Structure formats: structure tokens, C-alpha cells
Amino acid sequence: xxxxxxxxxxxxxxxxxxxxxxxxxxxxxxxxxxxxxxxxxxxxxxxxxxxxxxxxxxxxxxxxxxxxxxxxxxxxxx
Amino acid sequence: xxxxxxxxxxxxxxxxxxxxxxxxxxxxxxxxxxxxxxxxxxxxxxxxxxxxxxxxxxxxxxxxxxxxxxxxxxxxxxxxxxxxxxxxxxxxxxxxxxxxxxxxxxxxxxxxxxxxxxxxxxxxxxxxxxxxxxxxxxxxxxxxxxxxxxxxxx
Numbered sequence: 521x522x523x524x525x526x527x528x529x530x531x532x533x534x535x536x537x538x539x540x541x542x543x544x545x546x547x548x549x550x551x552x553x554x555x556x557x558x559x560x561x562x563x564x565x566x567x568x569x570x571x572x573x574x575x576x577x578x579x580x581x582x583x584x585x586x587x588x589x590x591x592x593x594x595x596x597x598x
Numbered sequence: 599x600x601x602x603x604x605x606x607x608x609x610x611x612x613x614x615x616x617x618x619x620x621x622x623x624x625x626x627x628x629x630x631x632x633x634x635x636x637x638x639x640x641x642x643x644x645x646x647x648x649x650x651x652x653x654x655x656x657x658x659x660x661x662x663x664x665x666x667x668x669x670x671x672x673x674x675x676x677x678x679x680x681x682x683x684x685x686x687x688x689x690x691x692x693x694x695x696x697x698x699x700x701x702x703x704x705x706x707x708x709x710x711x712x713x714x715x716x717x718x719x720x721x722x723x724x725x726x727x728x729x730x731x732x733x734x735x736x737x738x739x740x741x742x743x744x745x746x747x748x749x750x751x752x
Contacts, residue, residue, distance in 0.1 A: 534692040536624040540702055543627035560716045561692075 522592050524556035525549070531560045531588060538564055539571050542593065544596050546577055549595045554580065558592040564589050601625075603632045604743035606751045612650040612684060612696070617752050618643070619699035625748075626706040634703075637713035640752075641720065644727045646711055648696055651681045655663030680734040703728060711738060 528545045530538040531536040538559045545555055559568065565582075568591050572579035583590050599680075603625040607618040618640075622632045636644055654660045654713040655671040660680070670676075688695070694702075703710070717733070743749045 532696075536620055536627070537692070537694050539627050540623055540694075571628060571736045 522554065524554040524592055526553065527556045527558070529558040531558060533559075534561050535563050535567065537561075539567055540567070542571065543575070546575075546593065546595050551595050551597045553595050555591075555593045555595070557593060559589045559591065560587070564591075568593075600629055600631045601748070602742065602746040603630045604739065604749045605632070605634045605748035606635045606739065607634055607640035607643055608638050609752065610650060612643035612652040612681060614752065615643050615650050615696050617750075618697070618702055619696060620694075621750070622708045623699050623702045623706065626703070626708060630747075632703075632707075633709040633711060633739075633742050635711045635713060635734070637716050641712060641716055643696075643700070644710060644731055646726065646728055648700070650683050650696070651677055653677045654680050666736060682697075700728075704728070 522596070526545060526549055528539055528541060533541070538557065538561050542555065542557050545557075549555065553585060559571065568582075568589075569579055571577075572591075572593055578594045578596060580594050581590075581592040601624065605618050605622060607615075609615070618634050622634055625632045652660070653671075654662055654666065654676070655668065658668075662680070663683075666676070697720075710728075711734045712727065712731050714733045714735055
């Protein structure tokens, strides 16, 4: 697992809350810092990459642990 | 240049209130500029106190624990029960409440526009609505929608 600076656990929350909370968390971070986002929403496999692509915050890593999706997103240049 | 999303919210039931606020808040998270134009029954979505309901009557696709014939659905309390059931389900499944999504829309800069004509039509009062909304008519919406990337009528 890659390193990360901030962790956000959205377990139990459904669409669109993981994306909305990820946006908020990233807005409080500096460029180059990494967010570990934990999600149980089954749609996140599609939604988080779309969010990452559209907002210019690269998705560094995706994996699944104990039925939860773990994403590492790097805050892009503003 | 930011993408633009223009939405017309024309319905005032609990289920129909979700898509405008849900898509608007997500679009902001994705970097869009968003305006929602509330008209007819959609104006209820701007009330300070959201008291929206959902009814199985005239809505045969609504999943119910037991099948209830339409003629029975007029009994008092059934709409209340269906609304209670839907709200409980939304909470159990970790779906945001409408109030929460609306607050996020307001905080993140979604422009909420009340259709002046329908406000007048229904004699709605300013003090019934939340703060910070603007007013406009068809031309106001079309000016923005004219160069929007996505336009939705809900």
C-alpha cells in the first residue's frame, strides 16, 4: 500500500456522499499530498476514477480489503 | 472553462427531489458550475421546512412490502406510511438526507433560482423559502442553459 497523508473512511455511506466528502477532504489538502479513501458504496469502482479524472487529482492506487475499496488519490496542482 | 449543468426541478415529491440536489452537489464536486431552476411543484424543494412525501398511489413501480390494490391506497395514513418507509430505507442504506444534500448545494455555490411566475401563481411567500435563492423566469434559465454542457428536466 502506497503512503498517504490523510485518511477518510466513508464506510456505510452511499452515492454521492463518498465523492462529496472526498472533494471536501482534497480541498483542505496541499498539492502532492495523498488521500486514502475507504468506500463501501459498490458504485465507487466507477465513480471514484471518474471523479479523479474530472478533477485532475490522480488515482494512484485501488485495492480491496475486507470487502471495502481503498483508493489512494493524490491532490493535483490547483 | 468550467463545464455547466442546468437543471429544471419541476416535481415536489420526496423521490423526485433527490436527483436535482444529488446531481448538482456531485457536479460541483466535479468542477461544474451549476444552476437549478425550480418551477411548479419543484418550488416545494426551496421551503425552509422540507415536508415532502412519496405515494404508491399512481406509482405502480414503487416497491412495497405487500401488494396494495390502488382502490385501497386512498386510505388515510398510507402516504404517511410509504414516506416513513422510504425515509427509513434511505437512512439504512447510508443515503444522504435531502436537507444534507441541499445544504451542500448551498455551501458549494449551486445557484438556486425560483421561477417567479409559479411563485406568484401559488401565492408562495418569501419567508417560506430558504435564504440565498434568486428569482428568474424562462429567459434567465435559457440564458444559462444555452451554453450548458448538460441540461436536465426533472
